[in-house]
Amino acid sequence: MSRSGRKFQGQRGPAAYPGPAWNARPWPGVSELSWAGRLHHLALRRRRLIAALFLCAAAAIAVEQLTPASAPTTAVLVASRDLPAGHPLTATDYRIQALDPAMVPDGLLDPHNPAPRDGRLSGPVRRGEVLTDAALLGSGLLTGAPAGSQAVPLRLSDPSTLPLLRQGQLVTVVLSSAEGLEAAATTVVLAEKVPVLWTPGDADAGEGLLPGASDTEPVVVVAASPEQAVQLAGAINRGKVFLILLN
Template sequence: MPHMSRSALLARAERSSRAAGTWPPISPSRSLQPHSRSRTSSRFNRGRPGGRSGQRGRRTGFGSWIARNRRLAVALLLCVAAGIAVQELTPASEQQVSVLVAARDLPTGTHLTAADFTTVEVPPNLASSGALDSVGALVGRQLASPLGKGQIPSETSLLGPGLLIGAPVGSAAVPLRMADPSSIQLLSPGQLVSVVLTAAGSYDESRQSQVLAGPVPVLWTSAQGGKPGEWLGTGDTDGLVVVAADPQQAEKLAGASTQGKLFFVLVSP
């Protein structure tokens, strides 16, 4: 190949470049500037947390963590699902109401004081109708039946008209004086008895006995330890029994003690 001068070589290169559409040629200094700017921008973007490369890095890091801890991720998801299910299946808590209950075991005949009761919170369905919610309605009254610790008092637990709650219409509370006061120890409220009258006869006549009423439930007895006259209005309560009787039975029982001696017979329910 013949030796060509530098100017000839440049002219030949110019013609080739024009023919290829790449003229004017890019100088080395210009070709380096965009490359340097691009490299600097890339370094800057990599350092910024909001750049696309940072977001891709975070996504890639989370995905790799899931891949490494797949079992842990599944367990966490199952725990969340179980918590949601329990929350959906658990019924809403009911509104609580305040009621009075016995603070200790109270035997029959107890004269009630404020210290005998305390207040607790219970669901509304446990607050029975007729329950007493005021200490003032209880203080000074007497129990007709035992009241266990935690039980709710009501009118049916106390001496007075409340003893006839639930009895048939027209029922009356009839006091009777038994001929044998010591036999009262065998009775308790709620027990069924038949009342027997033994009429007094002459010396040559045998005594006649007849059943005046029965079976009738016992409401109260003098053996319950009540103070004399608190409910019946008399100071002489020895041997007294109060029973619930219908109008016909009450008519026979009223004043029966003046016709003879009264006894009772225990009746099985």
């Protein structure tokens, strides 16, 4: 065998990589590196990353604590479009909307049962207006009136008064009558400061609040006490009925 061959046989290969020094031998004063020690050492090496994670978590908790909770709401019915007085309320005329409980009016209609099948509006309603029992013809027409108030239709002798009237207008009802053709007419106040509930101008063509009443007939509805209602009922048969408009 040649000299170079003998030299190659006696040469050893490279030594195996023993791994990182911190993993190969224990820390000074420690016989063996425990799992707790390894975790501690890893935490020291990744301390910046861990600190950033803790800061992100703290920021998220702070934002959650500072974000106000969702305010409670109440489901209400609002008109989906402008509706005329006397209009029969149907499911296409309203929509459900969430509203602050502090802004919910009294007499709110049940969103699941808004009106009877033949319910009609007692007055015009604007789009977005909350629907209450006062918006429907019937007992709701007198909502807010003194206990015992009654709705009384009046046929006026002067139709030119109608364009001057509006819902809520206070009027004094006057009856003018005479005993004969030659006798002087006498004027009697039948009711003072009664509010107007409905006028023909509030009615839609063919959908008036009063059966048989059109938007051209001089008929209005007022709220009166039981005593006033007796005086007002059928007043047109005793003479001429006029209204005095009040502030």
